[in-house]
Amino acid sequence: MLHDLVIVGAGPVGATLALALFDSDLDVVALDARPAGIIARSDRSLALSHGTRLVFERLGVWSGVTATAGAVTPITAIDISQRGGFGRARLHARDHGVDALGYVVSYRALQRALDSALGRAGISVEHGVGVTRVSATAESAHVVGERNGAAVEWSARLAAVADGRGDVVGYIGRRRHDYGQAALVARIWSIEPHGGLAFERFTDEGPMALLPEEDHYGLVWTTTPENASALVALPEQAFLAALAKRFGPCAGPWIRVTDRRTFPLALEFATRIAGERTVLLGNAAQALHPVAGQGFNLGVRDAYELAQELLASSIVTDRDHFGAPQFLAAYSRRRAADRWSGIAFTHGLLGIFGADVSLLRWPRGLALTLLDVLPPVKRVFTRAMLYGLH
Ligand SMILES: Cc1cc2nc3c(=O)[nH]c(=O)nc-3n(C[C@H](O)[C@H](O)[C@H](O)COP(=O)(O)OP(=O)(O)OC[C@H]3O[C@@H](n4cnc5c(N)ncnc54)[C@H](O)[C@@H]3O)c2cc1C
Numbered sequence: 001m002l003h004d005l006v007i008v009g010a011g012p013v014g015a016t017l018a019l020a021l022f023d024s025d026l027d028v029v030a031l032d033a034r035p036a037g038i039i040a041r042s043d044r045s046l047a048l049s050h051g052t053r054l055v056f057e058r059l060g061v062w063s064g065v066t067a068t069a070g071a072v073t074p075i076t077a078i079d080i081s082q083r084g085g086f087g088r089a090r091l092h093a094r095d096h097g098v099d100a101l102g103y104v105v106s107y108r109a110l111q112r113a114l115d116s117a118l119g120r121a122g123i124s125v126e127h128g129v130g131v132t133r134v135s136a137t138a139e140s141a142h143v144v145g146e147r148n149g150a151a152v153e154w155s156a157r158l159a160a161v162a163d164g165r166g167d168v169v170g171y172i173g174r175r176r177h178d179y180g181q182a183a184l185v186a187r188i189w190s191i192e193p194h195g196g197l198a199f200e201r202f203t204d205e206g207p208m209a210l211l212p213e214e215d216h217y218g219l220v221w222t223t224t225p226e227n228a229s230a231l232v233a234l235p236e237q238a239f240l241a242a243l244a245k246r247f248g249p250c251a252g253p254w255i256r257v258t259d260r261r262t263f264p265l266a267l268e269f270a271t272r273i274a275g276e277r278t279v280l281l282g283n284a285a286q287a288l289h290p291v292a293g294q295g296f297n298l299g300v301r302d303a304y305e306l307a308q309e310l311l312a313s314s315i316v317t318d319r320d321h322f323g324a325p326q327f328l329a330a331y332s333r334r335r336a337a338d339r340w341s342g343i344a345f346t347h348g349l350l351g352i353f354g355a356d357v358s359l360l361r362w363p364r365g366l367a368l369t370l371l372d373v374l375p376p377v378k379r380v381f382t383r384a385m386l387y388g389l390h
Pocket residue numbers: 008009010011012013014031032033034044045046047048129130131132162163164165168263281282283284290293295296297299
């Protein structure tokens with residue numbers, strides 16, 4: 001049977017795509033390696049922009065996420081500074097007429113809300129299917145996988161790959177830039193309540209972020225892999241002292257840390273987002289450094305925009321157009337500016353603020369001071385935080 005669309009991976013991005021198409025008459029099937037009702041991944045905090053919240057509201061998912069106690073923490077202000085240099089900027093949501101600049105959201109709570117919304121909408125998700133390969137001819141895409149040890153196969157006019165990796169598609173190249181750094185992430189408690197204030201601090205070892213989550217902060221500490229391993233192994237009080245020394249007095253004092261983990265930092269992206277009868281979206285298309293909080297929001301926009309392209313095409317053309325070269329070219333064009341500016345912004349942020357080049361401290365300090373004192377500059381920056389960079 002030839003479906004209109006096969007979605008590989010019903011994680012946050014694949015599920016968003018399926019939901020955005022739910023009241024169309026397209027024949028869509030979504031596949032996921034997870035067993036039904038199970039979220040295999042341990043929890044992580046996603047940084048959601050205001051624009052992403054609007055998408056989830058439109059899809060009827062946001063109320064499901066907020067219904068879980070502690071799953072959503074609004075970011076009401078962001079304090080941006082650099083260690084060992086002048087300059088500081090503080091952005092407030094209230095100055096821009098919104099309740100929050102963004103939100104810190106539990107991955108598991110979001111996925112549960114998306115899974116329930118898929119169920120309510122009667123969207124077919126085939127769980128327990130591990131896709132091993134996507135191939136294509138000029139007419140259709142072929143998705144091969146296995147379920148309970150048996151081979152399974154689907155054909156569609158278009159395959160949308162949102163499996164978080166993209167390597168099941170052999171005919172789209174990938175690039176990887178290793179920053180030679182690691183991110184140490186942890187949950188951290190301060191004596192003072194966070195009050196929705198987030199911190200982004202640039203240091204000579206790379207950026208650090210503190211994101212308000214429930215009754216504590218989520219910490220992202222960029223450093224060398226060796227230092228990250230040493231910090232994870234420190235006794236609790238020694239770790240808190242090291243953090244206070246590194247971060248400075250602008251936040252804290254710290255009283256407790258849990259769930260310390262490290263992972264290598266790399267930028268990985270597909271050289272193009274469309275190949276024959278196939279598109280890549282979300283982390284399968286680009287996996288960005290978490291420091292700028294751009295990656296997840298970019299993935300949600302990939303899904304939403306692909307849905308808009310499919311809906312527009314389904315009205316004016318016959319279905320073979322889905323996944324045909326003109327369709328793929330139109331979708332690639334539609335995503336190009338947003339995608340490349342997200343990649344460049346994150347990479348540039350690391351280049352400008354991540355390196356220990358003392359000559360850069362002055363321009364950096366100036367940039368932060370200008371950001372704070374010049375309302376138009378601040379507005380442009382805040383708009384990018386709220387809605388993305390396109
Ligand atoms: C270690 C790490 C830490 C991160 N921390 C942060 C953070 O602090 N803040 C932030 O905003 N973002 C963070 N991110 C990024 C964030 O997790 C992603 O932006 C987001 O998960 C992308 O969603 P996605 O749907 O594209 O992919 P995923 O969330 O990876 O979902 C992919 C889905 O596809 C399914 N799947 C995978 N392989 C197959 C297969 N072969 N066949 C079928 N189904 C398959 C999976 O079961 C899953 O449901 C982090 C990422 C990583 C890797």
